[in-house]
Amino acid sequence: MDHAAPPPDAHVTEITPTAPVAAASHGGRAKCLQRLVRLEMPLPRTVALSFATVHGIAAGRMPDIGALVAGFDPGALLCVRPSSGDPDWGGPGAILNIGMTDARCRALAPRIGAEAARALYLRFVESYALHVARLDPDSFEGRDAGQPDALKAALAAYEDEAEEPFPQDPVVQLSEVLRSMARAWEGTTARILRQARGAPADAGLGLVVQEMALGVGPGECGSGVLQLVDPETGLPQITGRYLSQSQGREALERGLPSLYLGRDPRGPSLEELAPQAFADLKRHAARMRERLREEMQIEFTIEDGRVHILDGIRVPRSARAGLRIAVRLAEDGVISRQEAVMRIEPRAISELLHRQVAPGAPRDVIGRGVAASPGAASGRIVFTAADAQASAARDEPCILVRRETTPEDIRGMHAASAVLTERGGMTSHAAVIGRGLGLPCVVGASRIRFHFERRQIACADGRLLREGDTITVDGTTGEILAGSPAMVEAALDDAFTTLMDWADAHRDIAIRTNADTPADALTARNFAAEGIGLCRTEHMFFEADRLTPMREMIFADSPEDRQEALALLLPMQRGDFVELFRIMEGMPVCIRLFDPPLHKFLPSDRAGLRDLAEALDMAVSDVTRRVESMGEYNPMLGLRGVRLGITVPEIYDMQARAIFEATLDASRDGAPVVPEIMLPLVSARREVEIVRARIDAVAAAVRAERGRDFTYRLGVMVETPRACLRAGDIAQHVHFLSFGTNDLTQMTYGLSRDDAGRFMQAYVAEGVFREDPFHVLDHEGVGELVKIGADRARHARPGITLSICGEHGGNPDSIAFCRAAGMDYVSCSPFRVPVARLAAAQLAIRDALQN
Numbered sequence: 001m002d003h004a005a006p007p008p009d010a011h012v013t014e015i016t017p018t019a020p021v022a023a024a025s026h027g028g029r030a031k032c033l034q035r036l037v038r039l040e041m042p043l044p045r046t047v048a049l050s051f052a053t054v055h056g057i058a059a060g061r062m063p064d065i066g067a068l069v070a071g072f073d074p075g076a077l078l079c080v081r082p083s084s085g086d087p088d089w090g091g092p093g094a095i096l097n098i099g100m101t102d103a104r105c106r107a108l109a110p111r112i113g114a115e116a117a118r119a120l121y122l123r124f125v126e127s128y129a130l131h132v133a134r135l136d137p138d139s140f141e142g143r144d145a146g147q148p149d150a151l152k153a154a155l156a157a158y159e160d161e162a163e164e165p166f167p168q169d170p171v172v173q174l175s176e177v178l179r180s181m182a183r184a185w186e187g188t189t190a191r192i193l194r195q196a197r198g199a200p201a202d203a204g205l206g207l208v209v210q211e212m213a214l215g216v217g218p219g220e221c222g223s224g225v226l227q228l229v230d231p232e233t234g235l236p237q238i239t240g241r242y243l244s245q246s247q248g249r250e251a252l253e254r255g256l257p258s259l260y261l262g263r264d265p266r267g268p269s270l271e272e273l274a275p276q277a278f279a280d281l282k283r284h285a286a287r288m289r290e291r292l293r294e295e296m297q298i299e300f301t302i303e304d305g306r307v308h309i310l311d312g313i314r315v316p317r318s319a320r321a322g323l324r325i326a327v328r329l330a331e332d333g334v335i336s337r338q339e340a341v342m343r344i345e346p347r348a349i350s351e352l353l354h355r356q357v358a359p360g361a362p363r364d365v366i367g368r369g370v371a372a373s374p375g376a377a378s379g380r381i382v383f384t385a386a387d388a389q390a391s392a393a394r395d396e397p398c399i400l401v402r403r404e405t406t407p408e409d410i411r412g413m414h415a416a417s418a419v420l421t422e423r424g425g426m427t428s429h430a431a432v433i434g435r436g437l438g439l440p441c442v443v444g445a446s447r448i449r450f451h452f453e454r455r456q457i458a459c460a461d462g463r464l465l466r467e468g469d470t471i472t473v474d475g476t477t478g479e480i481l482a483g484s485p486a487m488v489e490a491a492l493d494d495a496f497t498t499l500m501d502w503a504d505a506h507r508d509i510a511i512r513t514n515a516d517t518p519a520d521a522l523t524a525r526n527f528a529a530e531g532i533g534l535c536r537t538e539h540m541f542f543e544a545d546r547l548t549p550m551r552e553m554i555f556a557d558s559p560e561d562r563q564e565a566l567a568l569l570l571p572m573q574r575g576d577f578v579e580l581f582r583i584m585e586g587m588p589v590c591i592r593l594f595d596p597p598l599h600k601f602l603p604s605d606r607a608g609l610r611d612l613a614e615a616l617d618m619a620v621s622d623v624t625r626r627v628e629s630m631g632e633y634n635p636m637l638g639l640r641g642v643r644l645g646i647t648v649p650e651i652y653d654m655q656a657r658a659i660f661e662a663t664l665d666a667s668r669d670g671a672p673v674v675p676e677i678m679l680p681l682v683s684a685r686r687e688v689e690i691v692r693a694r695i696d697a698v699a700a701a702v703r704a705e706r707g708r709d710f711t712y713r714l715g716v717m718v719e720t721p722r723a724c725l726r727a728g729d730i731a732q733h734v735h736f737l738s739f740g741t742n743d744l745t746q747m748t749y750g751l752s753r754d755d756a757g758r759f760m761q762a763y764v765a766e767g768v769f770r771e772d773p774f775h776v777l778d779h780e781g782v783g784e785l786v787k788i789g790a791d792r793a794r795h796a797r798p799g800i801t802l803s804i805c806g807e808h809g810g811n812p813d814s815i816a817f818c819r820a821a822g823m824d825y826v827s828c829s830p831f832r833v834p835v836a837r838l839a840a841a842q843l844a845i846r847d848a849l850q851n
């Protein structure tokens with residue numbers, strides 16, 4: 001190797017310890033290689049081409065390649081590798097063995113053997129033909145290097161297709177390789193692809209040209225990769241692969257996997273073949289870990305027992321391994337705890353909490369929708385909640401497929417492994433409940449055609465799936481897959497707990513949970529939620545034993561009859577609240593009073609109407625008429641929320657009593673409870689005044705009956721635009737305001753949260769919305785209303801507690817908004833609590849670092 005003469009051309013930079021190479025101008029690989037050079041790793045000579053140079057090459061401005069080639073050893077073969085800002089953005093693959101010609105092949109034969117030389121030449125001709133000359137793949141793929149005429153045939157095929165002989169000038173070869181890689185990067189498809197992976201529009205490509213250390217010749221030779229951790233678990237374990245020249249020929253020809261580094265029954269390990277090289281590699285990897293502050297994968301060759309390091313990349317890793325690697329690096333003092341917290345994407349945490357389709361598993365995608373609740377599950381298709389329950393009773397996993405779910409489907413959802421709906425968006429019923437239960441869910445799968453009457457679904461590619469067929473719902477990606485691919489289990493291990501503890505040390509906004517049931521509350525406590533920010537009480541009325549008194553209450557002709565039905569519900573509600581208070585052990589519990597339109601509790605099909613007629617001892621026709629008369633044209637803007645509290649006040653009276661009695665019961669033998677009562681869908685101050693007077697009266701009655709005192713906090717859910725604007729007025733009557741950004745988004749945009757899924761993908765793809773506003777809070781519109789509301793409330797009542805309890809509470813970008821708006825806490829579904837804890841900690845750390 002000739003290190004003496006740097007290429008005279010100014011556009012190319014030899015990577016030396018002091019060369020002006022930066023990730024921002026030359027890409028991550030070039031910078032990393034320079035770090036390896038500084039660590040005095042045995043690296044072959046390497047030259048970096050900057051983003052500007054490569055851009056120039058694509059535009060036809062080729063630097064002096066003759067000079068570049070002249071800087072390398074005259075007998076050397078070269079390789080070119082991409083060096084972009086982020087390896088995840090993709091880019092052209094590496095091209096090896098550049099410089100291989102008829103003459104070089106002959107010259108190499110005495111040193112490495114004629115067969116090995118021909119094999120190298122053949123591989124180069126093939127990759128040049130495919131990736132540089134872009135010839136027909138059928139003519140160049142799959143030739144057996146062991147066949148004596150394989151090289152000749154490939155060269156003839158090249159000449160035939162390209163209508164010129166294979167280039168024999170290394171300068172021409174390298175120029176063409178560089179040109180093809182530069183152009184591939186600038187192509188439209190590549191640009192769209194990398195932008196989809198988060199690359200900026202003007203992301204540049206650098207290239208590195210490296211002399212090849214072939215790993216062929218006398219003595220122990222070969223090539224491989226090595227790392228010090230298991231890429232799936234992140235646990236310390238030397239893994240990788242090594243293809244020895246002496247052992248590898250056979251393995252390669254038979255298409256067997258290459259030899260493993262560890263002891264492998266199929267052949268000797270690297271440790272046995274080249275003990276010194278193995279020890280050197282381990283030493284190099286450990287040094288890289290310490291100095292580059294990262295677990296690195298080394299790409300290496302061995303020549304006559306001597307190690308050459310070609311490249312070092314961050315070990316590719318699963319979400320689970322990423323977390324353990326960060327924790328171990330911090331525990332070993334390589335990075336700080338704070339840095340470990342910053343290294344984990346909150347999204348990765350969500351992956352850890354659920355089963356996922358195994359990363360490499362084949363995916364037979366039959367449809368797509370909104371990824372409404374993460375995790376994946378496989379099961380047989382069922383079309384009704386009752387069938388889901390029957391399936392669960394048989395211990396048979398099932399996927400509940402519905403047009404959209406309603407509260408009546410909740411038990412079926414509990415029984416199903418996952419849910420798929422034709423309609424809906426991020427905050428539709430199936431999505432909210434799915435996230436609450438940790439149940440994978442895809443909604444708004446509009447490209448699949450659902451034939452509910454025939455119990456079939458028709459996929460876009462024409463396939464027809466029937467009830468009983470197995471599908472997989474991947475709620476992380478929004479894909480629906482045929483069959484049941486391999487899965488990886490959720491991984492809540494000690495590394496997860498450790499990292500979350502470190503995160504909490506930095507966090508400055510509280511995280512509560514949305515929990516309706518004791519099971520939700522327990523899950524959220526396991527994830528260290530600091531209270532319940534939203535308990536949607538209506539979900540408690542769908543239990544089988546409650547639905548009938550609920551319906552009797554709805555059908556009651558007089559307040560007295562209504563009271564009677566409610567009296568049956570009171571002890572059940574009280575029991576619910578006692579259990580929640582006990583689980584939360586004195587942490588705040590915010591209970592939202594009844595919200596949905598009453599007719600949601602009434603049956604919609606014939607069988608249900610008949611059952612109800614039987615229960616109420618009425619004629620089916622009478623029941624049907626009554627149900628129809630309660631229908632509304634636009635129920636979500638109709639008689640619901642606090643409007644029910646004012647027009648049918650007995651329901652809120654019963655709920656307030658249940659809350660106060662439960663407060664006293666739970667406080668008697670447990671931590672003292674100060675319940676929070678929240679009124680939904682408020683739009684006017686007077687609504688609060690009226691309901692507050694009744695709740696105060698119930699509180700006074702319970703105090704008098706029980707002879708014991710308690711306090712409670714009253715709050716309003718701000719989910720209408722008018723409530724934001726009148727927040728100053730409303731705040732004077734309450735202790736807290738919680739922004740219900742699901743309804744607030746729906747009402748601000750005039751966009752149905754249950755129907756938006758149908759066109760949301762098109763809207764985001766067209767750039768009408770930057771993101772689904774039900775998923776990521778719209779800072780500009782909805783956010784402005786939230787800010788106005790928060791400011792006016794604080795102005796009218798300094799010290800008022802402010803929070804958010806819409807689904808946005810679990811979204812990192814939305815959490816950033818809430819934190820900046822000075823909210824006291826965010827509340828999100830239980831499985832998003834850890835995501836929110838990490839995201840909030842990262843915001844605080846980022847702020848601290850900037851100040």
Ligand code: PEP
Nearest residue numbers: 719740741742743805806
């Ligand atoms: C909301 O509207 O933001 C909310 C949390 O309430 P729900 O989703 O129950 O309407």
Ligand code: MG
Nearest residue numbers: 719740742743
């Ligand atoms: Mg709401």
